[in-house]
Amino acid sequence: MxxxxxxxxxxxxxxxxxxxxxxxxxxxxxxxxxxxxxxxxxxxxxxxxxxxxxxxxxxxxxxxxxxHPRVVAAITEQAGLLTTIAPGHAHLARGRAAQRITQHAPDGMNKVFFTNGGADANENAIRMARLHTGRDKIVSGYRSYHGNTGAAVVATGDWRRVPNEYASGHVHAFTPYLYRSDFWAQDEAQECERALAHLHRVLQCEGPSSVAAILLETIPGTAGVLTPPPGYLAGVRELADRYGILIILDEVMVGFGRTGQWFAFDGFDVRPDLVSFAKGVNSGYVPAGGVIISDEIAATFDERVFPGGLTYSGHPLAMAAIVGTLDAMADExxxxxxxxxxxxxxxxxxxxxxxxxxxxxxxxxxxxxxxxxxxxxxxxxxxxxxxxxxxxxxxxxxxxxxxxxxxxxxxxxxxxxxxxxxxxxxxxxxxxxxxxxxxxx
Structure with missing residues (x-):
């Protein structure tokens, strides 16, 4: 070229x-x-x-x-068939994209809600967690970035949250960062133990029965590539299970190969309830994101209307790009x-x-x-x-x-x-x- x-x-x-x-x-x-x-x-x-x-x-x-030629070809082929369609219809590219994504997800996560990017993926994951649990609060990290939409930017911990705090029901906690420890830790084991104790105290002080979900980037990215110490995410899972709280893992930046795993959480001992994704799912060739939903949460909306949607949810060109990307990544x-x-x-x-x-x-x-x-x-x-x-x-x-x-x-x-x-x-x-x-x- x-x-x-x-x-x-x-x-x-x-x-x-x-x-x-x-x-x-x-x-x-x-x-x-x-x-x-x-x-x-x-x-x-x-x-x-x-x-x-x-x-x-x-x-x-x-x-x-x-x-990448296979992704460009997939988009071009789809453009010749169907460039756009309302999300209420079924179309093959969307079904294939959801199938390819769930093939890499944990067992018991078989549904995908498609969005236009990572911010609205987190927005809808938060909405699902609140509706499923009947609770309001979302606990997330101070060292985090979750996107620039209403709830996602307030769930964010960095400076971008402050001029945008219009959503309610958000609480923040400090997550592990041994190099600049907030817990006076001397090693990874101490950092893990003390970060979990801190999170536990935040949950207790907020009232665990008011917390819908803990939202974490599996590895905080924009905040500094802060790989969690061994045992931390498993400890978060234990706390969440103790109080009936969901875990949303934000894999927008780390998903689909970035860490050398299909999902970053594959390298840690944790199973999320909801997974937000975007970016690497099709390398942004056409904007796309989404939420991978556990079967239990998906069943909440079998007889109950899910009050969320986007005109371009599952856009055919974006879906073709996902299929082309994931197939090429697997084959190559x-x-x-x-x-x-x-x-x-x-x-x-x-x-x-x-x-x-x-x-x-x-x-x-x-x-x-x-x-x-x-x-x-x-x-x-x-x-x-x-x-x-x-x-x-x-x-x-x-x-x-x-x-x-x-x-x-x-x-x-x-x-x-x-x-x-x-x-x-x-x-x-x-x-x-x-x-x-x-x-x-």
């Missing part, structure tokens, strides 16, 4: 963007977004043909890589590739960087889902400044690497199809950029 011809003056992407596009999570005046004209595999390029190795996976969603061993590359290349490579660079406070992750936490001082663990992260971002871009940076972290999140050679290229860039950063500290 080659870059397009240079557009006529006034019709280039950046000019039109700055004239007419309003961007999310941004003050608009000083924006100068990178212009992307095309992509293939783990690469994207701009209008001038400059190529970037995409180690952001955009917003950690291009699990199958850019322009893409989930296994993510697990292998993480274990053999990314993990050891980042550990070697940490040995060399004192600005790396901690490395954590698995599969193709990692974070480098950057600090000014390893003893005090003081985070590097926002200005330092500008050095990191700009240094990566100048060297042809598209990074994902958040707060004081580099998130190392390439597509699941990444090769060991591409990982080596990215590691060399991180090495150079961190050397430059340390000279400025």
């Amino acid at each position: 080659t870059p397009p011809a240079t557009p006529p003056p006034g019709d280039d992407a950046l000019t039109l963007d700055r004239a007419h596009v309003f961007h999310s999570w941004s003050a608009q005046g000083a924006l100068a977004p990178l212009t992307i004209a095309g992509g293939l595999g783990c690469e994207v390029w701009d209008d001038a043909g400059r190529r970037y190795l995409d180690f952001s996976s955009q917003l950690v969603n291009i699990n199958i890589g850019h322009q 061993g893409i989930v296994e590739n993510a697990r292998r590359v993480g274990a053999e290349a990314i993990g050891p490579g980042l550990a070697a960087l940490a040995e060399k660079h004192p600005s790396i406070g901690e490395v954590r992750g698995l599969g193709v889902f990692w974070a480098l936490e950057l600090v000014r001082d390893r003893e005090t663990r003081e985070p590097v400044s926002p200005q330092s992260m500008v050095i990191v971002r700009d240094g990566c871009l100048a060297r042809g690497l598209l990074p994902f940076t958040a707060d004081n972290r580099i998130h190392v999140v390439p597509p699941c199809v990444v090769t060991t050679d591409e990982v080596a290229t990215a590691l060399a860039v991180y090495d150079e950029v961190l050397t430059t950063l340390e000279e400025s500290l």
